Amino acid sequence: MIRFESDYTEGAHEKILEQLVKTNYEQTPGYGQDVHCEQARQYIKKACANDNLAVHFLVGGTQANTTVIASVLRPHQGVISASTGHINVHETGAIEATGHKVIAVASEDGKITASQVKNVYDAHWADPDHEHMVQPGMVYISHPTENGTIYSKKELQEISAVCQDCGLPLFLDGARLGYGLAAPGNDLGLPDLARLCDVFYIGGTKVGALFGEAVVICNDNLKKDFRYHIKQHGGMLAKGRLLGLQFETLFKDGLYFEMGEHAIRLAMLIRDAFTRKGFNFLYDSPTNQQFPILPRSALEKLSAKYSFSTWARIDDEHTAVRFCTSWATQEDAVKTLVEDIMSL
Amino acid sequence: MIRFESDYTEGAHEKILEQLVKTNYEQTPGYGQDVHCEQARQYIKKACANDNLAVHFLVGGTQANTTVIASVLRPHQGVISASTGHINVHETGAIEATGHKVIAVASEDGKITASQVKNVYDAHWADPDHEHMVQPGMVYISHPTENGTIYSKKELQEISAVCQDCGLPLFLDGARLGYGLAAPGNDLGLPDLARLCDVFYIGGTKVGALFGEAVVICNDNLKKDFRYHIKQHGGMLAKGRLLGLQFETLFKDGLYFEMGEHAIRLAMLIRDAFTRKGFNFLYDSPTNQQFPILPRSALEKLSAKYSFSTWARIDDEHTAVRFCTSWATQEDAVKTLVEDIMSL
Amino acid sequence: MIRFESDYTEGAHEKILEQLVKTNYEQTPGYGQDVHCEQARQYIKKACANDNLAVHFLVGGTQANTTVIASVLRPHQGVISASTGHINVHETGAIEATGHKVIAVASEDGKITASQVKNVYDAHWADPDHEHMVQPGMVYISHPTENGTIYSKKELQEISAVCQDCGLPLFLDGARLGYGLAAPGNDLGLPDLARLCDVFYIGGTKVGALFGEAVVICNDNLKKDFRYHIKQHGGMLAKGRLLGLQFETLFKDGLYFEMGEHAIRLAMLIRDAFTRKGFNFLYDSPTNQQFPILPRSALEKLSAKYSFSTWARIDDEHTAVRFCTSWATQEDAVKTLVEDIMSL
């Protein structure tokens, strides 16, 4: 069985393991206040071309989302999200567990638009009973989205502008950010995110780290006391250096970007194969997740040899599935898959 | 500077790193459902001499405490804890953040007694206005405590009996369990904990793992849906195998116990040195944390060469401090320290 | 200005005021443990033809909803509700503030169906990642709904049966229950609700009381410790007798039902007038809320003399509005309105 079911099936890039072994007996202070965390912060600020950032390292995505959102909102506020957003669907109500409603807006492909945000905001304040409703307090987007799609710079600029007009901090979930940065057609870099978002995170778990997400706070107003929030949400790793040295390794020499490119190159091979065979896709994804719609026979054939996710039933005969590549995907595995697709 | 400030200054036991490297390219399912987690569960059940246990792996201690407690209590209930308990003092209100009061009972040395638990319970139910007060809903103890002390089997049996009488689940925080199991005079083993507690955890972070705590649920009533709670609290590591392989390594051949013994042997050397020089201790600790009370001059001399924690001011001339040993403490470092103590 | 904007524009039925004055200097114990509360409980049990009920009196609807739902759900569970449900839209996120997601299902007219409930339940448990999602933990319906519609006995039986099959407690919000009981075509009585629901409440605020809702818990499993929850949510009135004597008055001689009938009779006069003039309605409501769709000219004419709510924009020329009657509505006011409608 060759696995394309997710982008977290392997451990970590070997350079990370090397660093782990190499630094194992260093004695460092705990809780993210060691030299590796500090060095990683410097590398990330440099990659963002922005010195005025607060960078924190958290263990996982749900934790990062919950900690950021709970730290920003007041009790009567909610967070606007695509209905498909990870916080709305796949975090077991972690946001609600901190007291806040996820204000879901319809999305077909995982993205939302500036005008959707504006509409929610306007509808709230236009209602004479607005005090009886949850007040929109921030905006959450994923990039790439859970469906593999990405925002263009223009789209993100528009959302950012609406957010600023409305006083809504903009939070970008970058669990798979490395794959978005390397996507064909992408025109957004880290400096853009640091300029257009109030806070975002750079995902490590799905992009070559053992685990870990780097939360980058750009808006000064959101920086205060953030470490208390991390601790309260169980995200302050005693041996914080483990996070520091991973991001140090990822951002020292561009490894993070290289791994993104590797995964995208392989994903595009898969996409091309399905396309050439005339299959349609559920979403038009330029990233490491590909969602071809398979007829029953193709599904059965590929299932025998490959693991991948069933995503959505299209009709009695067709199912949308998900193939993931990652930093760890073997070129040979993809070549074999491509051959099998072409001979369907 | 030789560091005795905490038991989490280094990485992990080298056998863990070896396993990490060795298994790095295995492809496994995520979220704790891989073979390493399963194997680790088997080893832990065996060490507990009990097959009817649910074992879950979480990333850290605050997370383990919060997840367990929030999963057990109903909204109007609180958790009884020593005033010195980690959940009452050092988790940034994580328990309260899930809606529950920590019902603190006075403790000098970190321990509480069966009769203190009974008194809180009786006082609640004897009050005609008890519905206006937080209902005691469970009991939390640390073993070893935050002050290095340990419960005897008799003490734990008494607490367990009261808890059972009162219908209060008993939760034991074993962040430093390995050091308690190896302490001179300890008569509690893992099978005792599995029999006397409703739920407990075996700490990895402070006992040789990179990170990770193994939550062991003994009471069938507390097992249901626990994985939802882990996910909601951000504790479900995507690459759950990282936790599995660590506990697999720790419990396969007794490594967990060996490391505890190593740290205790060295801690006793430090204790003996201070004792022989006539120093008193703030707590009578048989574990890896030692709390000698130092006069100013001794404090200054030792500070120049060693890092350790300031714990409490005793009077103008004396300060209680904390020296920690761990699985990683070097015998040479301790010998040097002992010499320096003896020549104070 | 004659007001039809809501069913809480006046104080209370004069019999309630009489009782308030008459009992003013009685000395009673607090917090709902007085003779009036006890008497009211007896009357309500009798009206429900069921002795095995726990009856509690709370101040308002949001409080009743929040207290009931928070007392039932475990932390990882959510409550299924119509997207239009009061808890999903008009309680400023009170449910989320207790940590729980409102799992909204689409509804055009305020009602949901047994099969919608079943679908949510089945979809959750069919998903291999269900632990990453909020678990459906109970079902909330309003009767009458926020849109004036009512459930038939058959519909409620079906929902109740699905709930029982799925282990989902069924909670019925009866803020306007008196108007539902008196609606033409209604075939549900209080004994039916006590048999088919796990918990429901009988609304007083909108049906002739100054304030107050009687929560009726039918399922023994939900009764335990409910008074703690009331207190925690700020709903335990010190002078609980105020609630008791109101429900005593409402249920002693059928006053509650009479007031419902009064309001419905007048609402039907309004409905008939609009119908005869050929207006359509946004919802087919047999209760005290009527939602005619008015062309601009009619809207302007009626606005000059009557207050009513704007509900929804239909198109450039048409607006759906809401006229409410209540226990306090004057027959003359309605007759005048009817004349004005007929001469539009």
Add this chain to the structure above:
Amino acid sequence: MIRFESDYTEGAHEKILEQLVKTNYEQTPGYGQDVHCEQARQYIKKACANDNLAVHFLVGGTQANTTVIASVLRPHQGVISASTGHINVHETGAIEATGHKVIAVASEDGKITASQVKNVYDAHWADPDHEHMVQPGMVYISHPTENGTIYSKKELQEISAVCQDCGLPLFLDGARLGYGLAAPGNDLGLPDLARLCDVFYIGGTKVGALFGEAVVICNDNLKKDFRYHIKQHGGMLAKGRLLGLQFETLFKDGLYFEMGEHAIRLAMLIRDAFTRKGFNFLYDSPTNQQFPILPRSALEKLSAKYSFSTWARIDDEHTAVRFCTSWATQEDAVKTLVEDIMSL
């Protein structure tokens, strides 16, 4: 049985009932936006000699405390309170249910001091691990306290000054404020409270209203969006006029102050009687709650004829009890009690 067990055994002052009856058929908007609420706000601002106040009417004390505190604190903050404070003891963990720790400081008589507040604040910020602890975020005091004691102007000025220095909003719970204002020796008026506190509430429930507390927000920073918080906590009464007309009546012509004086005059008669007979008191209370320490024989004799609360066991032979007077206490009842005390 003559009842001195609490100050909420009767209904309301008859002038309030008169207003209730008189205004019953007025049609008003809901949710606190009617003319009676507005008039009451004006009267209260006048009584506070301060126009820049936001005044909101809530149903009860637990609700007022919870709503205010939850609206002020950020998630990682707690509220400093006397260990005896109502929020720490008698609200079923309502504050914790909103996610916040009550940081209890020791108190014998219900009061805390400016230096206690300063010490908590300093201890927090002096600790190098302060991010692992709940951050003090505001201060809660009761006046009169739950033990009948009151703050002097000097004491309150000192607390207020420390709060301002530390950036801790000061919240004063005035559930029995009317009895404090009328206490012998009191030198604090409403204008002082409006100047020295950031937010306080004027209790109605225990001082002649049917129910209701007037929250007065003095600090501009705490005013924003407060109505959302009221709604979320179930405190926004649909017929908000009921609260408005009560406070209108209480503050129109000084009725609130008169009732306070009535209760205090009678309480002092009881105090004098016990004092003359040589009884000691548990607390030195100049307000409507008196806490004499009774020997067994006296306790038994008085119990036969009067209801009062048992407060604390002193020793085998002595018990501290509580006698309450109120706006409704009958002079004859007190005279009879005094005679019975004198003949003990």
